[in-house]
Amino acid sequence: MSNLRERIPVSILTGFLGAGKSTLLNRILKDPDMREAAAIINEFGDVGIDHLLVESSGDSIVELSDGCLCCTVRGELVDTLASLMDGIQTGRLRPIKRIAIETTGLADPAPVMQAIMGNPVIAANFDLDGIVTVVDAVNGIATLDSHEEARRQVAVADRLVLSKARMDGAAAEALEARLRALNPRAPILDADDEEAGRASVLVNGLYDPGSKIADVGRWLHDEADHGDEHHHAHGDHDHPGHEHHDHAGQDPHDVNRHDASIRSFSIIEERPIDPMALEMFIDLLRSAHGERLLRMKAIVALSDRPEQPVVLHGVQAIFHPPVRLPAWPDPQDRRTRMVIITKDLPEIFVRDLFDAFLGKPKVDRPDRAALEDNPLAVPGMKF
Structure with missing residues (x-):
């Protein structure tokens, strides 16, 4: 597929934790123009939830979990795109007219972009057809102040989609001025508008770094140089995947992309709650430690109606109203699954808090002693 017209357009949907990427992707996938499209969803954590909650026909959802696209599963993204192309060319898969990649909120977009534009095999078969970045109007300014990844996600965008803008109009106006400084040319859409939920929002034309601030070209150049170094150091057949979540043998350049104080962990409960x-x-966690709770997403079996799970989404102290599903997305797995991403909030503390409300006895965990020796590590912590 060397002809430019035959290349499959790939759109990247990015935005920081809790911005509303999955909600927007859900709306876009319902557009009839997306019937011949595929979605690749990346989750930062060892338990995948988002792919269960994205509605799509057929088998067009591919999940990449246990890592961040810019780090541990970048090679897996390349492998996935190559496998999709091989399946189409050999007739094992139906033709695909577009691919949408939803990155984890912690992803630096530059290496994801470079994986598509800089890999000769991928670039011969796929075109990077723009980047859509979702920005949370309520937490947006604080997020941009605190996280380099968020600033990069905005700077590389072809379109910016502002979520929760109607919750705080004054904050949305201030945020728009900040977004203009980072990306003067990208149009800004309101996520609640009909236009934002159409397939056309992903159609932006061949990506042009020259239309962005100068930093974008530099970031891509740095990633290209890093990719060459990584290629020469590891050879043609090294494609990091799930096995690299422990960082064994992984490139330090990738391991150290994120703040070491950011943790992702999962809680699984077999019995209804x-x-x-x-x-x-939830009330205690968000009221006492909301600033440390970057993201929570969960599908929960409640004891009143265990056959109809509840979906939870939260960002810091803001939680959306719970949504009751008519049935389990996967009838074979009805366990409660929570994925929690924190900053300076130890996993052991959250697990003990959860177990306490469930009336479970305290489990002897090896990391508790260090935490108990330093009670100031988490304000309000009691054991």
């Missing part, structure tokens, strides 16, 4: 216990756990 009392609704009041869950409500008290």
Whole structure:
């Protein structure tokens, strides 16, 4: 597929944790123009949830979990795109007219972009057809102040989609001025507008770094240089995947992309949970430690109606109203699954808090002693 017209356009949907990427992708995938499209969803954590909640026909959802696209699963993205192309060319897969990649909120977009534009095999078969970045109007300014990844996500965008803008109009106006400074040319859409949920939002034309601020070209150049170094050091057949989540043998350049204080972990519960216990756990976590809770997403079996799970989404102290699903997305797995991403909030503390509300005895964990020796590590912590 060397002809330019035959290349498959790839759109990247990015934005920081909790900005509303999955919600927007859900709307876009319902557009009839996306019937011959595929979605690749990357989750930062060892338990995948987002792919269960994205509605699509057929088998067009590919999940990449246990890492961040800019780090541990970048090679897996290349492998996935190559496998899709091989399947199409050999007739094992139906033709695909577009691919949408939803990155984890922690992803630096530059290496994801370079994986598509800089790999000769991928570039021969796929075109990077623009980047759509979702920005949370409520937490946007604080997020841009605190996280380099968020600033890069905005700077590289062809379109910016502002979510939750109607919750705080004044904050949205101030945020728009900040976004203009980082990306003067990208149009800004309101996520609640009909236009933002159409397939056309992904159609932006061949990506042009020259239309962005000068930093974007430099970031891509740095990634290209790093890719060459990595290629020569590891050879043609080294494609890092799930096995690299422990960083064994992984390139230090990738391991150190994110702040070491940011942790992702999952909580799995086999038995249905009392609704009041869950409500008290969430209320205490967000009220006392909301600034440390970067993201929570969960699918929960409640004891009142365990056959109809509840979906939870939260960012810092802001949680969306719970959504009750009519049935489990995967009838074979009805366990409660929570994915929690924190900054300076130890996993052991959150797990103990959750177990306490469920009435479980305290489990002897090896990392508790260090935390108990330093009670100032988490304000308000009690054991």
